[in-house]
Every structure is written in structure tokens, then in C-alpha cells.
Amino acid sequence: MVPFGHVLILAGSLFLLGLFCAVTRRNLIMILLGVEIMLNATAIVFVGGSLLWQQMEGQAVTLFILAIAAAEVSVGLALIVSIYRRTGSVDPHQLVEYE
Amino acid sequence: MNWALFNTEIFYFCAAVVFLVLAMLRQTGHRTSYHTALFLAALGVVVCIGTLHLDGLLFLESYRIDLFSQVCKALLAMGLLLVVCLCSELEGVAAEWHNEFYMLLFTCTLAMMLLVSSVHMITIYVSLELSSYTLYVMVALRRDKVTGTKAALKYFLVGVVASAVMLFGLALLYAACGATYLTDLVRLLPPLLNRPLVMTALLLTLCGFFFKLAVFPFHFWAPDVYAGAPNQLAAYIATASKVAAIAILMRVTAVAGDATGFLVDSLVVVAIVSMTVGNLVALVQKDLKRLLAYSSIAHAGYVLIGILSLTPAGYSGALFYALALVVMKFTCFLVVIKVADDGRNIDLDQLAGLHRRAPLLAMALMLAVFGLAGIPPTVGFTAKLLVFNAAMQNGYLTLILIAMFNVVISLYYYLLIVKAAYLTEPAAEPAPMPVSGPVKGLVFALVGTMLVTGIAPHYLIELARRATRVLF
Incomplete structure (x- = not known):
């Protein structure tokens, strides 16, 4: 069995990568992808924890996370398409300047 | 399983479905939608008050119905009713989207009601996300699409990162304790609190609720969203959404028990920074909705003072504060919506001559603003007194002093609002502003509530005390 510390290190670095992507990228779609990576890191911790404690609950939570991530992307992409149609840009910095 | 416990939620779900059907039929005029919404929201308040004393657990014990959740639900239902009352001229949203707007409004209220009853990681997460997503879409429904969508996008990006x-x-908490129920965490967490993993986990968990409550470091969406959203929705975010956030924050912090040095320390820092940032930035705001946004950031800081006491007195103070915020913020927004009759944003200067155009609205605005500043005998003073008193019993003297300084700073911009409404002379002779009968009644009811609960708050304090007792 993989030691739980390794799972935490993997998930932690994935989470930080996602956060970095979400904070620094200048494209709304890449920001959304960064958030997805953060959610996947979370799912890894839940599955790892589920293995550690020998319960099914962590895996159940993971299923919910997958479903909600899909809903989140649909809302986010709808907003991005709507703003792209009106301003012709998906760069958050330009949107701020647009004011 | 006892479905009777779930009545309130079922009612709001059905109300949302009614509007979904209306939206798909596309044949109702906006007056019909408004009257339907008003009727359903009023009925919802009745249902909530009728189910006030239910008690029990649902869905494998992941959903708790107790006095605390039911009182919060009643508050949320009243917040929704008040907001729907203001929708008679829903000018900020294009007429063809009114049914969708009401559907999302009812769904959002339903999600917040689920949130205040949640005692399991999944229920908390799902209901928090449902309430956020509906709000993102509603912000984007603003008639001026670019403003609305930009505000919605900012709200969305901050929101998804925070969640x-x-x-x-939550995942780290699960990894550390192996429990997903709050009731299990209460038992397992206190001995583990000094481990770095658990400390990080708790702090990260609180971030999601900080976002909802708009406190530092997740506060910067608030001014843009208040300014970019339709005015009625801004009122909803400022009132109902805050109640839900305060309630769930209480449920979660109650898990940590009372022997928690670092948690309290970090909450103290967050409270102080929110109060100070909110009040200082509010000083220079010209747009009235932005000013109210910064003032609500500051108020979130005051509420945190009650919550970080982690005592029954502090919690009941915070719950009372939530009620006070609903009434006071709503009165302010009522005046904003009535003055901005075509759904635009208004500046402070545009309040000029309000006392001659609509004396009743000016008086209500003055009382609400005095309440927000914490001047007796309004409800705002009682709320602040309760919260500060609870922190005082725990010996947080420095915190109280900083909060008092903040109250003095905030007095400046609150008085600016009163000055704009009463003393500034308008450039042109002001046209009198017609105030319809139902609105007059609403204003009298709000003013009455502010004064009566300010002078004789005993019943409500007792109710808040009984409601928060179930958390311990």
C-alpha cells in the first residue's frame, strides 16, 4: 500500500499547481482549468483518506465532487461565452480595463 | 423517514418548479410573475413559521432539523419575501427573464435553507455550491449585459477558487480524522487540534465561508458584484446570503470546541482586517451600492467578533446581529431601489433633496443608517452591544477597542449618507417622488421593527439564545 504521506504530497503539489494556474493565467479558460486541477487534487485526498480509514465515505464524496465540477464548468463556460460575444476577449485584465 | 420534517424545503422546491414551468410557457406578463412570486414567498414565510419547532434528523443523519436551523430558515424566508416585495418594478432585469430570475431566487433560498441544516461534508458542499451557482447566474441577468456578466465572472472566479x-x-480534515459528519468531528477533532495538518485543514475550510460572508481575504468581489448586479439582487446578497453564511460558520466553528488558541487568533486577525479595510475604503466611495458593500464587509467583521467568542452568548449575539443586518440593509436597499427607478446605479449626490421628494423614505434611510452605525435606540445598537459584550466576557479588550475605533470611523460615511439625503440642496427643484401604498406599509413595518427590536429586544434575544443552545 502507498504510504499516506505520499498521497498528501502528490495532492498538495497538484493543488498548488492548480492554484498557481488559476491565479497567474491571463485566459479565463485556463483559469477554469486550474480550478478543475484543484478539485482533482481534493478528490485524490478523499480517495486516499478513504483507503487509509478503510471506509467508503471518501469515495462517495469524490463522486459528488465530479458531478459538481461538471456543473461548475457549465456555468463558467456559459459566462465566458457570454462575455466573449460582447467584448471579444477572454483576458480578465482587458475586461477590467474595459470599464 | 419522516418527510414532514422536510416540508419547508419541499415547498421552496415546488415554488421554483412553478417558475420553471412559467418560464417555459413564456406566456405570463411580468405582473403575473410578480404576484405569483409575492404569493409564494408570503406562503413560504407562513410554512417556515409553522415548522419552527420541528426537530429531527434526515438522510442518514446528514441533515439536521433543529430550532437553530428553523430560525435561520424563517429569517431567510423573510429576506426572500422582502426582496420579492421590491421586484414590482424589476427594471434591472429584461422583462423576458423575470420568470427565470424568480426561479433562481427561490432555488437559491432553497439552497441556503439546505445549507443551514447541513451537518455532513457532502450536504454542506452541495448546498453551498448550489446557492453560489444560482447567484452567479442571477448577477449575469442584469439588463446591461456587459456590466452584469463582468460582475458575474468576477464573482464566479473568486467563488470557485474559494470553494x-x-x-x-474538508478533504484534509477527512484524512486527519476519518469522519465526514460534523457530530463525529466534534468528538474526534479537539485532541488533534495542535497537529499542523488539522490546523491547515480548518483554516482552508473556513475560506469557503469567508467568501460567502465577504470577509478578508475573500472580500474583493463584494463591491463589484453589488454594483454590477440588479439592485434587487444586491439587496438579496446583502441580506439573505449573509444569514446563511453566518449560520453555517457558527455550525462549523462550534465543531472546534472551546480550547482552540490558534483558531481564535486567526479569526481575530480576519475580523480586525475586515472591519478596518471595509470602513476605510467605504470612506471614499461615491456609488451608494459600493458604499453599502464595503459597509457589509465591515459588518461581517463585527459578526465574527461574536462568533470567535465560541460561547453561547457570542453565538446568540451573532444570530441577533444577522437579524439586525437583514432589516437595516434591506431598508437601505429599498431606498436605493426606489430612488433608482430605472434600475441604474446611484451616487450619493443623487440622494440630494430626498427629504423633500419623499420624506418617509428619507426618514427610513436615516434610521437604517443610524442602525448600521450602532446608534441607540435602533436594533443595530442592541446587536453590537450583544456581540461586544460576549467578547468582553472572554477578555478580548484590545479587539473591542479596535472595533470601537472602527465604529467611530464608520460614523463618518454613514453621516455622509444622511447629509446627502437631508442637507444637500439639489441643483434643480426636486420633483416629488410618489410612494405607493404597499411600499408605505412596508416602510412603516421596517421602521417599526428597527425601533421596537431596538428598545425591547428581549423576546428575540431569548429566541436567539434558545436557537444557538442546540449547537453545543
């Missing part, structure tokens, strides 16, 4: 951070915190 991902919160979820990571």
Missing part, C-alpha cells in the same frame, strides 16, 4: 480551497480543507 476549491474549502473543499481541500
Whole structure:
């Protein structure tokens, strides 16, 4: 069995990568992808924890996370398409300047 | 399983479905939608008050119905009713989207009601996300599409990052304790609190609720969203959404028990920074909705003072504060919506001559603003007194002093609002502003509530005390 510390290190670095992507990228779609990576890191911790404690609950939570991530992307992409149609840009910095 | 416990939620779900059907039929005029919404929201308040004393657990014990959740639900239902009352001229949203707007409004209220009853990681996460997503879409429904969508996008980006951070915190908590029920965490967590993993986990978890409550470091969406959203929705975010956030924050912090040095320390820092940032930035605001946004950031800081006491007195103070905020913020927004009759944003200067155009609205605005500043005998003073008193019993003297300084700073911009409404002379002779009968009644009811609960708050304090007792 993989030691739980390794799972935490993997998930932690994935989470930080996602956060970095979400904070620094200048494209709304890449920001959304960064958030997805953060959610996947979370799912890894839940599955790892589920293995550690020998319960099914962590895996159940993971299923919910997958479903909600899909809903989140649909809302986010709808907003991005709507703003792209009106301003012709998906760069958050330009949107701020647009004011 | 006892479905009777779930009555309130079923009612709001059905109300949302009614509007979904209306939206798909596309044949109702906006007056019909408004009257339907008003009727359903009023009925919802009756249902909530009728189910006030239910008690029990649902869905494998992941959903708790108790006095605390039911009182919060009643508050949320009243917040929704008040907001729907203001929708008679829903000018900020294009007429063809009114049914969708009401559907999302009822769904959002339903999600917040689910949130205040949640005692399991999944229920908390799902209901928090449902309430956030509906709000993002509603903000984007603004008639002026570019403003609305930009505000919605900002809200969305901050929101999803905050919720991902919160979820990571929950995952770490699960990894550390192996429990997903709050009731199990109460038992397992206190001995583990000094481990770095658990400390990080708790702090990350709180981030999601900080976002909802708009406190530092997740506060910067608030001014843009208040300014970019339709005015009625801004009122909803400022009132109902805050009640839900305060309630769930209480449920979660109650888990940590009372022997928690670092948690209290970090909450103290967050409270102080929110109060100070909110009040200082509010000083220079010209747009009235932005000013109210910064003032609500500051108020979130005051509420945190009650919550970080982690005592029954502090919690009941915070719950009372939530009620006071609903009444006071709503009165302010009522005046904003009536003055901005075509759904635009208004500046402070545009309040000029309000006392001659509509004396009743000016008087209500003055009382609400005095309440927000914490001047007796309004309800705002009682709320602040309760919260500060609870912190005082725990010996947080420095915190109280900083909060008092903040109250003095905030007095400046609150008085600016009163000055704009009463003393500034308008450039042209002001046209009198017609105030319809129902609105007059609403204003009298709000003013009455502010004064009566300010002078004789005993019943409500007792109710808040009984409601928060179930958390311990």
C-alpha cells in the first residue's frame, strides 16, 4: 500500500499547481482549468483518506465532487461565452480595463 | 423517514418548479410573475413559521432539523419575501427573464435553507455550491449585459477558487480524522487540534465561508458584484446570503470546541482586517451600492467578533446581529431601489433633496443608517452591544477597542449618507417622488421593527439564545 504521506504530497503539489494556474493565467479558460486541477487534487485526498480509514465515505464524496465540477464548468463556460460575444476577449485584465 | 420534517424545503422546491414551468410557457406578463412570486414567498414565510419547532434528523443523519436551523430558515424566508416585495418594478432585469430570475431566487433560498441544516461534508458542499451557482447566474441577468456578466465572472472566479480551497480543507480534515459528519468531528477533532495538518485543514475550510460572508481575504468581489448586479439582487446578497453564511460558520466553528488558541487568533486577525479595510475604503466611495458593500464587509467583521467568542452568548449575539443586518440593509436597499427607478446605479449626490421628494423614505434611510452605525435606540445598537459584550466576557479588550475605533470611523460615511439625503440642496427643484401604498406599509413595518427590536429586544434575544443552545 502507498504510504499516506505520499498521497498528501502528490495532492498538495497538484493543488498548488492548480492554484498557481488559476491565479497567474491571463485566459479565463485556463483559469477554469486550474480550478478543475484543484478539485482533482481534493478528490485524490478523499480517495486516499478513504483507503487509509478503510471506509467508503471518501469515495462517495469524490463522486459528488465530479458531478459538481461538471456543473461548475457549465456555468463558467456559459459566462465566458457570454462575455466573449460582447467584448471579444477572454483576458480578465482587458475586461477590467474595459470599464 | 419522516418527510414532514422536510416540508419547508419541499415547498421552496415546488415554488421554483412553478417558475420553471412559467418560464417555459413564456406566456405570463411580468405582473403575473410578480404576484405569483409575492404569493409564494408570503406562503413560504407562513410554512417556515409553522415548522419552527420541528426537530429531527434526515438522510442518514446528514441533515439536521433543529430550532437553530428553523430560525435561520424563517429569517431567510423573510429576506426572500422582502426582496420579492421590491421586484414590482424589476427594471434591472429584461422583462423576458423575470420568470427565470424568480426561479433562481427561490432555488437559491432553497439552497441556503439546505445549507443551514447541513451537518455532513457532502450536504454542506452541495448546498453551498448550489446557492453560489444560482447567484452567479442571477448577477449575469442584469439588463446591461456587459456590466452584469463582468460582475458575474468576477464573482464566479473568486467563488470557485474559494470553494476549491474549502473543499481541500474538508478533504484534509477527512484524512486527519476519518469522519465526514460534523457530530463525529466534534468528538474526534479537539485532541488533534495542535497537529499542523488539522490546523491547515480548518483554516482552508473556513475560506469557503469567508467568501460567502465577504470577509478578508475573500472580500474583493463584494463591491463589484453589488454594483454590477440588479439592485434587487444586491439587496438579496446583502441580506439573505449573509444569514446563511453566518449560520453555517457558527455550525462549523462550534465543531472546534472551546480550547482552540490558534483558531481564535486567526479569526481575530480576519475580523480586525475586515472591519478596518471595509470602513476605510467605504470612506471614499461615491456609488451608494459600493458604499453599502464595503459597509457589509465591515459588518461581517463585527459578526465574527461574536462568533470567535465560541460561547453561547457570542453565538446568540451573532444570530441577533444577522437579524439586525437583514432589516437595516434591506431598508437601505429599498431606498436605493426606489430612488433608482430605472434600475441604474446611484451616487450619493443623487440622494440630494430626498427629504423633500419623499420624506418617509428619507426618514427610513436615516434610521437604517443610524442602525448600521450602532446608534441607540435602533436594533443595530442592541446587536453590537450583544456581540461586544460576549467578547468582553472572554477578555478580548484590545479587539473591542479596535472595533470601537472602527465604529467611530464608520460614523463618518454613514453621516455622509444622511447629509446627502437631508442637507444637500439639489441643483434643480426636486420633483416629488410618489410612494405607493404597499411600499408605505412596508416602510412603516421596517421602521417599526428597527425601533421596537431596538428598545425591547428581549423576546428575540431569548429566541436567539434558545436557537444557538442546540449547537453545543
